[in-house]
Amino acid sequence: MTTTDLSTQEVQAPITQMESEEAQRYYSASQFQLIWWRFRKHRLARTGALILLTMALVGLFAEFVGPYSGITRVSEAVLVAPQAPQFCNDDGCSLRPFLPGITSERNTETLRMETKIDPSVRRDIYFFVEGEEYKLLGMFKMNTHLFGVEEGSIHLLGTDSLGRDIFSRTLLATRTSLSIGIIGVIIAFVLALVIGGVAGYFGGGLDYAIQRLTEIVRVIPVIPLYMGLAAAFPKEWSSTQVYFAMTLVLALVGWPTLARRIRGKLLSLRGEDYVIAASLAGAGPSRIIGRHLLPAFMSYIIVDLVISFPFMLLSETALSFVGLGLRPPTVSWGVLLQDAQTVRAIEQAPWLFIPALFVIVAVLSFTVLGDGLRDAADPYQVSG
């Protein structure tokens, strides 16, 4: 009997102990709070998230942020080099940024158009100026642009050989490329969740069959598969149709890896003591899946999704680059880079490669974001 009394005291001791508010908060923190707290500490991943968020917003409002539409041609500004806004010139400085004047004339010897900068002319940049009409988010008719000039034209990242503004086109391409990635990942993911989920939860013969199917899809080399699928798009398809077909192609190639991971996670979770405990508590399959299995691998799902993004982005870019993916007039990063693959571009207009920087930054951002999420996703690895 004495042992019982002793044990009671021992248990009561930590209970009456005062705990700091911080500890209290930690003890009653949910999984997502713990993930968020750990993610916040990951500076690199936060930066990545910020960059991607900016890209997504800018892409979403591309027509507003960019001064021109993707197909507007400014004939007097062909292959203009990027121009940075200035605050000072020989006449002094001002708070309003401006661009120097540009004159374009044909070189009589080489017969090329050449642009010259005229520093004496000052073209002020105004914000929220009226310009070409467009539909914001495809719905609202507007003609206000974030910035613009009154005389001549403004080309922050230069123009291409047809006089189209690279800056505006890159923003539009950002939207296309990111959205293709997102839709592709989502379709691949739904496929993977259903196929991997069925295999992992039910196991047995069904699992065996699904695994062999997955292997068959996985052993097909990716590039020929892409090419075959992409070549099957009829030429007369509109760019929208090609766009959706592309997302499907990416998804159909992308699901097996994800499905494998989901299956593996489910298999290992199914044997966890707490899942057995739930079934012994009389919980049915829907409760076990909904309350125990899904929350347990939700964090892995998010990480997996983020990590498979770069793959989708690069696939789209690569396909469009070799001319099998999206076709003009749709602009994507790959389409823009396809324009850049001429000797002339390398020699005379290296700024045509600027979209490649966007691809690199986006892929890197996704990668560091995925890293940060992965580190934060399992807050129970290190038990305090």
Add this chain to the structure above:
Amino acid sequence: MSDTLLEIKDLKVYFPIRRKNLFSGVTQYVKAVDGVSFHIEKGETLGLVGESGSGKTTVGRSILRAIEPTAGKVTFNVDGETIDLSTLLDKELRVFRKNMQLIFQDPYSSLNPRMTVRDIIAEPIVAQKLAKGDEVDERVREAAALCKLNLEFLRRFPHAFSGGQRQRIGIARALVSRPQFIVCDESVSALDVSIQAEILNLLMDLQKEFGFTFLFIAHDLSVVAHISKRVAVMYLGQLVELAPTEDLFYTPKHPYTEALMSAIPEVDPNQEMNPVNLSGEIPSPINPPSGCRFHTRCPYVQDICKTDEPKWEEIEEKHFVTCHFANTLTLKGAKMPPSVDAA
């Protein structure tokens, strides 16, 4: 005589092993449990001991049908009715689960880290809709209080707790549906000694108060002696001996039990230990030895042991043994009183 709560007859659990080849089907079985029969009386604690791999956990889990038994019958006497667990359909079984619960070995993996303590404890009554609304909270609080958990802790998550506290949460979860029968699967072996004593005392107090029936699976003999009224010894998927605790510890009738008893550590460091050293490893449950399963390691082995399988016999009142020579061998029991006064 008290009533029988649970009757287990010729329970068998075989796990198929598949060859890696696609075209050859099931070829062999791991006979984890191979013909085990015993009963548990209402309100008693039956200890089940045996070395690793002897099938103790499988027995516990197949009684609860967490693992489907291959053959055998488990009958449950509840509220005057006799229910054959093996014939229950999935749905009926889920409803019946409120009567029996399991306390796990590992207090870390057995609690879902993504649920609050309140939700974890409430699971058995919420999943079966045994209670609604405020009644759920009331019953959770009641169970938590019984397990000496601070009610303030209910909104916390498991990561806030130590092993002993987590095990209390696991016990509270097992109690909340007011079961008749609880399987404790090595429930204290993951805890350190002082916490073990706490949890054991808690279980015994709860039993005294509510009349729970326990099947207490363990490999620590002193723990089993402390809590059990009767003890069963398992070897290679079969029971070798079952007797009231004192009889089993002081007058074992099976050579394997003798070896186990001689291995109980002495409290006195000057006391010389003379453990019966068994040679070899526990044989494979895929191809168990012919005749008596223990004959490969038995120090008293005779020719008959290698060919004839001994019967499960009651040689004294309530004392069951599986040995050809149970009545002729004189075996040594435990030297010290097996109670854990030291704890």
